[in-house]
Structure formats: structure tokens, C-alpha cells
Amino acid sequence: xxxxxxxxxxxxxxxxxxxxxxxxxxxxxxxxxxxxxxxxxxxxxxxxxxxxxxxxxxxxxxxxxxxxxxxxxxxxxxxxxxxxxxxxxxxxxxxxxxxxxxxxxxxxxxxxxxxxxxxxxxxxxxxxxxxxxxxxxxxxxxxxxxxxxxxxxxxxxxxxxxxxxxxxxxxxxxxxxxxxxxxxxxxxxxxxxxxxxxxxxxx
Amino acid sequence: xxxxxxxxxxxxxxxxxxxxxxxxxxxxxxxxxxxxxxxxxxxxxxxxxxxxxxxxxxxxxxxxxxxxxxxxxxxxxxxxxxxxxxxxxxxxxxxxxxxxxxxxxxxxxxxxxxxxxxxxxxxxxxxxxxxxxxxxxxxxxxxxxxxxxxxxxxxxxxxxxxxxxxxxxxxxxxxxxxxxxxxxxxxxxxxxxxxxxxxxxxxxxxxxxxxxxxxxxxxxxxxx
Numbered sequence: 001x002x003x004x005x006x007x008x009x010x011x012x013x014x015x016x017x018x019x020x021x022x023x024x025x026x027x028x029x030x031x032x033x034x035x036x037x038x039x040x041x042x043x044x045x046x047x048x049x050x051x052x053x054x055x056x057x058x059x060x061x062x063x064x065x066x067x068x069x070x071x072x073x074x075x076x077x078x079x080x081x082x083x084x085x086x087x088x089x090x091x092x093x094x095x096x097x098x099x100x101x102x103x104x105x106x107x108x109x110x111x112x113x114x115x116x117x118x119x120x121x122x123x124x125x126x127x128x129x130x131x132x133x134x135x136x137x138x139x140x141x142x143x144x145x146x147x148x149x150x151x152x153x154x155x156x157x158x159x160x161x162x163x164x165x166x167x168x169x170x171x172x173x174x175x176x177x178x179x180x181x182x183x184x185x186x187x188x189x190x191x192x193x194x195x196x197x198x199x200x201x202x203x
Numbered sequence: 204x205x206x207x208x209x210x211x212x213x214x215x216x217x218x219x220x221x222x223x224x225x226x227x228x229x230x231x232x233x234x235x236x237x238x239x240x241x242x243x244x245x246x247x248x249x250x251x252x253x254x255x256x257x258x259x260x261x262x263x264x265x266x267x268x269x270x271x272x273x274x275x276x277x278x279x280x281x282x283x284x285x286x287x288x289x290x291x292x293x294x295x296x297x298x299x300x301x302x303x304x305x306x307x308x309x310x311x312x313x314x315x316x317x318x319x320x321x322x323x324x325x326x327x328x329x330x331x332x333x334x335x336x337x338x339x340x341x342x343x344x345x346x347x348x349x350x351x352x353x354x355x356x357x358x359x360x361x362x363x364x365x366x367x368x369x370x371x372x373x374x375x376x377x378x379x380x381x382x383x384x385x386x387x388x389x390x391x392x393x394x395x396x397x398x399x400x401x402x403x404x405x406x407x408x409x410x411x412x413x414x415x416x417x418x419x420x421x422x423x424x425x426x427x
Contacts, residue, residue, distance in 0.1 A: 015267055015303060024263040029252035033245050034234065037227055054266040059273075072246050073237055080234045087232060121222040121240055128225055147216060147224050148251060182228055 003071040013062035020058055027057045027075045034079040036150025037178075041090060053082045119189060127192070131184040138163055142177045220244045268307045271299050276341030283346055285354035287321040288385045293340050294319075295378040307339055308332075320381075325354055326405050330412030337413055338422055345427050348410045355406065356398045 004026055011019030031053050040046040056078045064074050119127075132143060145159040160170035216224065223244025226235040235241050274297035283289055294304055301319075305312045310332070317323040325333070337347050398406075417425050 015270065015299070017263075017267070020267050021259060021263045024266065025254065025256075025259045028254045028259055028262065029249035030245060032252050032254070033248035036248065038234065039232065051262075051265060051269075054262055055269050058263075058266050059270055070242070072242055072249070076234075076237050076242060076245060080237070083234055121219060124222045124225050125218050128221070146228075147221075148248065150227075178228065182231070185225065185229060 003066055006066070009061045009064060012058055015058075023057065023061060024054055026071065027054070030072055030075045031057075031079055033150075034076055035083065037146065038083060038150070040086075045086070049082055049086050052086075053079050056082060123189075123192070124185075127185055127188045131181065131188055138173075139177065142173050143181065146174060146178065216244070216247065220247045223247075264306075267303065271297075271303045271307050272339055272341075274299055275304070275339060283349045283353065284382075284385070285321060286325045286347075286350040287319045287354060288382060289342075289346075289350045289353075290315075290336070290340060291319040291378055292382055295375045295382065298375060304339070308335055321354065321385075325351060326402075326409055330409055331416060333409065334413045334416035334420075337417065337425060338420070341425065343425050343427050344410060344414050344417070347413060348406065351406045351410065352398060352403075355402050 004023060008019050008022055012023050031050060035046070035050065040049065057075060060078070064071070069077075132140065135143070141162055142159065145156075145162075149156075149158075156167050156170040156174065159174065160167045163170060163173065165173070219240050220243045223238075223240035223242070226238065226241050227244065229235070275293055278293040278296035280289065280292035280296055284292060294301065301312055301315055305315045308315065314323075318325060318328075328336075333347070336342070337344070342350070414426060
């Protein structure tokens, strides 16, 4: 992915129409990819966040320093900032439990909870492979779909077709798989950490 | 799950990209910290995204429009001038081109130019168009009323306005010159022509209609 030129960024600062188009054209796939797997209270909320990101990309373009960060890193930082502000605003609103959660009796994940980031790439990938080893072909199709599309709104038609189910059922499968996979990987990582801690204690 | 399982169209997620996907998954509701893995996955997925030009055009237009509005609203010229000059002063301070402002307003460039150069009676625009102007420029209702009164109480500097305002080739110099000339002309006028009661009434009813539109649109910050 090629970074935009300094000239383009300067033209964006002057609100040049074609420069703005070009910068958004480059940023848009990154924005969509970053937000593809995120949950929004509604499609309108999603569009509002995306629009806020686009505006921030244009207004802060002049501050992007290509010697300090790649374009994708810079865009992702903006997406993260805007999306996390949205989450904070949502926390202040009355909670609405999605219907699918009520069906499962599932507690929504704690927004403050984040995976510990000290797991190495190799460990993380091998844990994932272990966890997914015994899964059915249909489950693997769901995971592959999540990898390439996230679980965002309106992206389940292809999956529904491959599984031979309705859009709503495909959406439900993605939702459940996300929960199942996350819990399984976290459990596996926890047990590995406990094992390592015990071993260290014995030594 | 093997490498084959994470393939798409003959392409695979490599180990780093796969780890990036897992970081997204494990971050829960939040987005993961930017790391090489996260960005590798993001770039890979972005490469697969199909974004059509029409969507980008609309998105860029909307984003530019909101920046124009943001800049106009943040511009606060020292004093209120006759409506046309006041809009010109705000636009000049905001460094926005007349084409961009006209696009946001959904007006023709010529209409906005005529308004700025005071060759048109602002009350000939209906309340809905004036409300759009107030909203876009961030004019508080009392500020709009004052600007309308000034526009309709004096002798409009028609001879100076248009001739100095045709181009933006030299940045915003010509706009600044026009404003200065307008200010000078107004200052030189010994006394403004008092507003006749009929005009005063037209201003009052137009401003009341604008206020009601802004209320309906929920633009509370402009009501005073």
C-alpha cells in the first residue's frame, strides 16, 4: 500500500476537491477494514463514526508526518480514537441488550477488558490452530468469513449462501463463533500462563 | 486450522496477519493497540476492499462540506456587518472558497456572490434559505437580525463590491479588499438611512420564521 505524497496532503489542507477525493479513496478501505468487526448500536451510528473518521482524516492530514508513521498507522490511530470516543458516549447511554444476547443469556463483554498483549505472534497463532483443530467445515467457513469481512452490518450474504442458511442465521452464527472462539483462545492462553507460572514456582 | 483454511481466492493470511486478526478478536468491543501484526492484517484486508468511486465522491464531498461548516462557524469577525459583507467576512476568515460554501448551501455560486456583494435584497431569499445560511455560517438569530437591519438601512456599496470580488486567484486578498472598501464606505456615510416600518416588519417576520425553522431542526445553539 503506497503512502500519499506530501503534495497531496498539502492540497487536502487547502480543501482541494480532487485531493480530498484521493485521500479518502486511499483511507476508505483502511477505515472499513478496521471497523468491519466492530459492533454499533445501529447502522446510523456506524455511518456517523465513519463520517467522523473521514472528516478527521481530512482536517488532520496536514499534521501527518510520513517520516514518523505510515499512512495506515496514522489512519488506524484516527479510527481508534473516533471509535473509542463513540464507545465512551455509548457507555453513558442507557444500555440496550441486543436480542441475540438475550436469547443466549450472554452478558455483553466488558468494554474495559482487553487481552493481555504480551502473547507472542507464534504463541497466539498456535493457540488459535489448536482451538480450531476440531471444528467442523461449517465453523471454519464462519471463521474465514470473520477474517475477511469482520462481523459488520450487511456483510453476511456470501456466508449465508455458502452455508445455505438465511442472512439472519448467518449473522447469528458469526456472533456465536466470535464469542466461542474468543472464550476458547482466552481460556487456552490463561491455562498456558498458569502452567508457566506453576513451572516457574517449582523451579 | 491450517494455512489452507485461512485462504481466500488462492491467497493466505500469513502468520503475522493471522495474529493481527486474533488481536482484533481478543480486543473485544475495543480496537486493539496498533502493532505490526494489527497493521499487517488491516492492510491485507484493506487491499481486498472494493470501494467504488461514487461512494468515495459522496463521502469526500460530505466530509469537505462539514469541514467548511466547521470553519465558517468558528470564524468570528470583530463586528456585525450588513449581511452580505458579514458572510464575506466569515468566509474570508475561514479561508473557504465561494464554490465550496455554495455547494454546502445548495445555492448557485452567482446567488451567493450577489448576496455577498449586496446586489440582492437578502429578504428576497425565503426563510428556509436564510435558515440554511444561518446554520451553515453559525449565525445566531440576533446576529442575523442585526446583519439584515444593517443591510437594509444603509446605501449598499454596489459600485465597489462586484468589481473587486470576481476572483480568488490571489487567495483571499480580493475578498479582504472588498471588505475594507465596504467598511470604509459605511464609515464615510454620515448617517444611515433609517429603516422604514414596513421593512422593519419584514425583517421581524423573516427572522421569526428563520428562528422557527432552526428550532424545528434542533439547532439550539443559534437561538438566543
